[in-house]
Amino acid sequence: MNPYAIRTHDLSKEYNGEAILKKINLQLERGRIHAIIGPSGVGKSVLLRLLNLLEEPTSGEIHFDGRALKENDRLELQRRMTLVFQKPVLFNTSVYENVAYGLKVRKENRRSILEKVRKALEVVDLKNYEHKRARNLSGGEKQRVAIAQAMVLEPEILFLDEPTSDLDPRNVAIIEELIKYINEEFKITVVIATHNMFQAKRLAHEATFLFGGRIIESGKAQEIFTKPKDRRVLRFIEGKMIF
Amino acid sequence: MDYILAGLKEALQLLLSFDRETYTIIFLSLRISGTAVLLASCLGIPLGALVGLHRFPGRGVITTILNTCFALPTVVVGLFIYLFLSHRGPLGMLGLLYTPGAMIIAQTILATPIIGALSLVAVKSVDPAITKSAISLGATRIQTTLAVLREARVAILAALIVGFGRVITEIGAAMIVGGNIKGTTRVMSTAIALETGKGKFELALALGIILLTIAFLINAGLYYLQRIRE
Amino acid sequence: MKKKIFLLGFIFIMVFTLGCKRKVSHLILATTTSVENSGLLNTLITSFEKEAKVKVDVIACGTGKAIRLAENGDCDLILVHDPEAEKRFVREGYGIDRRSIMYNDFVIVGPRDDPAKIKGIRGVIPALSAITHKKASFISRGDDSGTHKRERMLWERAGLIPEGEWYQETGQGMGPTLIIASQKRAYSLTDRATYLSYKKKITLDILYEKDKLLYNPYSIILVNPERHAHINYKRGIEFIDFLISDKGKRIIREFGKEKFGEPLFHPIGE
Known part of the structure; x- marks a missing residue:
């Protein structure tokens, strides 16, 4: 198995002629928590959507397991990874149905769906929520359902787009614990996009700073947070530049 | 005034005594219009989803056609189907004229654009993020469409009810292609017209009451469904 | 589960649409509203259906439309009252066996x-x-x-x-x-x-x-099977024979006497 789950080569994306991402070269090592850090509107969400194959890059390539993407593999690859959106939109059904959805579209049998969903709901601490309507939950609960929805699929890669941006501190803590747990317990590669430096510090093994559509610095989280090379990163870490 | 009351009283008597002719007409109506709505939803819902969720050339044209057919005069549909099903017409050999089958065809044609157009509006009103969620969770194209339809289910159910309301009360096409044959193609709407013409207001009133009751029950059911969904 | 519902729905539709196809033992009679609305036809047909084991489907419309339906082959028999149009209908080869059966x-x-x-x-x-x-x-x-x-x-x-x-x-x-x-x-x-x-x-x-x-005579005419092969000729003749039989005449003569004090129609050829 290739040590890198995903590598990108000069990945670029334009919207209406405006460059959002410019020649992104990323290497995402398996089994690690990667943080993509940068101010809002810098293209973090776009990058995640490109990696999850929800959108097409304007140019550049994405390699999975060291192989370039082929059109035929799209669905199969997409099913090996999952993206939790910044503001998750849940289906207007029960919590159980929401979490089971990804398994159902994979046509798993009912028994194993039931088992996996129960387990996932336990992990996100929503054990007795099975029959509640997803739309009636609080923001934090919704976010946890969305994570359970993704986790239950046992993806190789889990993308999280600003998973705690609108939440209260208690829910932030719960969700951060959850992310660590998922990564350690299931060996899932996690890619988290965040503008919150403290969150990145708490969670990430690897960090990539995105600024102006380019990667300005990338490497081991510890090293970057202690001895940043780039001036902008330093200012950010010192809290002088608020994203 | 008292002859209206007398009519109402006799109407209730007909219903409560389970008058065979009355109930034959009621069940025939429900059977024909129910089948037609079922068929029309098999055509209309996929059509609405296709036009509402995908971009392709001719999309605007289809939308316009659907909206035009919304107001399709029932007698015109009846006439066209008569011309096709008549023994002189291209489909005469099927022997469907003056059978419930012919009425089902006519009502399907009437209900499909309604169900299609309303389904279109229904899927369009679903949050586009649902599509992205479904894809990200590994759904295929068809599964994604089904997920969107599931989100829009209450509105689609309402579309079916509007379609059902249109065909069960429709009279022009039913009269022309069904022929209002007693026991075979006499449905509530044509029977009401006939009995009113005959001056027998009791049966007409009885059937009118049934039509209203059905409409009420369906709407009450819909309201209840919406309530428990929220 | 969903597949099963789908399949059931499909079978349901097929049974209904195919089951709606007309069976051979049906006769379609297009007639004027006057005969249908009076209730005479209903009495005649009930009596005939008992003997002949045939179902007669009545389409009540005006004489003009009944003749048009017959020309298109959309019915087996017509019972109408417009002697001029009837003669033309037979002369042009659309109908055979025209019989005047009653008058009022x-x-x-x-x-x-x-x-x-x-x-x-x-x-x-x-x-x-x-x-x-x-x-x-x-x-x-x-x-x-x-x-x-x-x-x-x-x-x-x-x-x-x-x-x-x-x-x-x-x-x-x-x-x-x-x-x-x-x-x-x-x-x-x-x-x-x-x-x-x-x-x-x-x-x-x-x-x-x-x-x-x-004077208002009513005639029954069979649609010419040479023009429209699907016409139920044999059953049609049986129905005509019934109308001109003694039993048929008696029903016509008696109909309405009790209710209206006088018969509504008089059989022809007493």
């Missing part, structure tokens, strides 16, 4: 106070002239039915062109037309049978009757 007569009905004073006038032509002269309201079927055709023939004979606000066409069957005429306090031409069966629901009296121009 047309009458002119109108409001009790008889504004055009046609009561007592001798002859239907002068009666119509009086109505025209007075511009008294007259309601016509206007639907190309046998009654409507007869009415037009009478206006023609009288050399009159009925026009103006006093003359209105309903485009509906005899029954509805009588109800409208009653509501509008207008004159109208109707067959006696429909008038008698509606008498209680309307406030119109017979104001003119008994002219040989008002």
Whole structure:
């Protein structure tokens, strides 16, 4: 198995002629928590959507397991990874149905769906929520359902787009614990996009700073947070530049 | 005034005594219009989803056609189907004229654009993020469409009810292609017209009451469904 | 689960649509509203169905439409009352075995106070002239039915062109037309049978009757199987034979006697 789950080569994306991402070269090592850090509107969400194959890059390539993407593999690859959106939109059904959805579209049998969903709901601490309507939950609960929805699929890669941006501190803590747990317990590669430096510090093994559509610095989280090379990163870490 | 009351009283008597002719007409109506709505939803819902969720050339044209057919005069549909099903017409050999089958065809044609157009509006009103969620969770194209339809289910159910309301009360096409044959193609709407013409207001009133009751029950059911969904 | 529901739905639809196909043992009879609305046809058919084990489906429309349906092969038999059109229909090869089976007569009905004073006038032509002269309201079927055709023939004979606000066409069957005429306090031409069966629901009296121009014979004609191979010829003949049998004649003669005090139709060939 290739040590890198995903590598990108000069990945670029334009919207209406405006460059959002410019020649992104990323290497995402398996089994690690990667943080993509940068101010809002810098293209973090776009990058995640490109990696999850929800959108097409304007140019550049994405390699999975060291192989370039082929059109035929799209669905199969997409099913090996999952993206939790910044503001998750849940289906207007029960919590159980929401979490089971990804398994159902994979046509798993009912028994194993039931088992996996129960387990996932336990992990996100929503054990007795099975029959509640997803739309009636609080923001934090919704976010946890969305994570359970993704986790239950046992993806190789889990993308999280600003998973705690609108939440209260208690829910932030719960969700951060959850992310660590998922990564350690299931060996899932996690890619988290965040503008919150403290969150990145708490969670990430690897960090990539995105600024102006380019990667300005990338490497081991510890090293970057202690001895940043780039001036902008330093200012950010010192809290002088608020994203 | 008292002859209206007398009519109402006799109407209730007909219903409560389970008058065979009355109930034959009621069940025939429900059977024909129910089948037609079922068929029309098999055509209309996929059509609405296709036009509402995908971009392709001719999309605007289809939308316009659907909206035009919304107001399709029932007698015109009846006439066209008569011309096709008549023994002189291209489909005469099927022997469907003056059978419930012919009425089902006519009502399907009437209900499909309604169900299609309303389904279109229904899927369009679903949050586009649902599509992205479904894809990200590994759904295929068809599964994604089904997920969107599931989100829009209450509105689609309402579309079916509007379609059902249109065909069960429709009279022009039913009269022309069904022929209002007693026991075979006499449905509530044509029977009401006939009995009113005959001056027998009791049966007409009885059937009118049934039509209203059905409409009420369906709407009450819909309201209840919406309530428990929220 | 969903697949099963789908499959069930599909089978359900197939059974219904295919099950709706007409079986051979059905006869389709297109006829005028006057015969159907009076209830005579229902009595005749109930009796016939018991013997013959055939179901007769009745489509009630005007004579003109019944003939059109027959020309298109959309029915097996017609029971109509427009001798001229009937003869043409047979002459052109659309129909065979035309039999006049019964008659009644047309009458002119109108409001009790008889504004055009046609009561007592001798002859239907002068009666119509009086109505025209007075511009008294007259309601016509206007639907190309046998009654409507007869009415037009009478206006023609009288050399009159009925026009103006006093003359209105309903485009509906005899029954509805009588109800409208009653509501509008207008004159109208109707067959006696429909008038008698509606008498209680309307406030119109017979104001003119008994002219040989008002004789109203009904004929049954079989659609020519040489033109339309699917015509149920054998069963059709059986039905005609039943109508002209003693039993059929008795039903026609007796029908309505009890309820209206006089028969609505008279069998021909007593």
